[in-house]
């Protein structure tokens with residue numbers, strides 16, 4: 001029997017805007033039931049990738065398939081739920097009216113009370129969208145992605161502007177979707193969000209995939225350590241290849257690929273350092289080091 005097709009297939013996709021290459025020969029697969037987080041700095045190409053997957057744009061080269069079809073075909077589109085980066089709800093409609101409007105596009109929508117309950121929006125049902133706070137509007141926009149019982153959900157920075165309780169409750173709703181076999185692809189600047197929701201991380205920068213792997217693999221691959229110490233002076237050449245986080249008076253804090261080597265160099269060069277601390281970097285720090293080029297980007301095999 002042939003292997004089942006992946007829920008999301010991006011095959012050697014390039015997308016340009018005039019002279020600018022937003023995506024440069026990107027390939028990516030997401031299996032059914034898998035959750036993948038796309039990380040990258042501003043302008044990396046994350047939203048462009050999502051817009052291709054949502055069928056809103058066409059690749060210049062390469063192919064995109066989502067939920068078994070071309071996302072530009074209405075049949076495949078009906079199986080995809082999307083929350084774009086900009087919320088854009090009709091300001092004069094009430095929350096329940098917006099949900100009903102979105103539900104009207106689907107054959108078997110989630111009943112409104114169930115959807116509102118799942119996303120903690122029941123109390124807001126009668127409120128006009130224009131009168132909601134930014135965070136409340138964001139929660140409505142994310143809930144709408146799920147109204148048509150999609151197989152694949154694409155969320156572009158879903159929890160931007162949400163406070164901590166709202167973020168946690170939204171994560172719970174999204175996790176429920178994945179636990180039920182849904183496929184999720186999200187972009188985020190909140191690395192803890194990717195750690196909380198995704199099985200796998202894809203780091204993009206300048207339109208290219210730098211690294212793809214589990215959170216642990218990406219962290220292990222980058223092998224970045226956070227090194228903190230105090231020293232009255234440090235020769236600049238010892239900091240080549242390090243991401244300098246703090247250099248203020250005698251305080252130095254760095255992200256380095258080889259902490260042992262740095263410490264050996266400090267000793268060899270007789271730098272009188274004190275209060276040395278070496279720690280495993282968080283994913284956020286590893287990501288910062290990756291995109292700033294402090295380590296060599298390399299594909300992690302799945």
Ligand SMILES: Nc1ncnc2c1ncn2[C@@H]1O[C@H](COP(=O)(O)OP(=O)(O)OP(=O)(O)O)[C@@H](O)[C@H]1O
Pocket residue numbers: 017020021022040041042043044045046047048049085
């Ligand atoms: N419609 C467009 N016209 C021209 N350039 C565009 C357009 N959309 C995106 N770009 C450019 O393509 C590149 C990738 O943009 P994209 O929005 O995909 O990045 P991103 O990773 O989502 O960034 P952010 O984290 O800021 O949302 C950027 O340089 C951006 O300016």
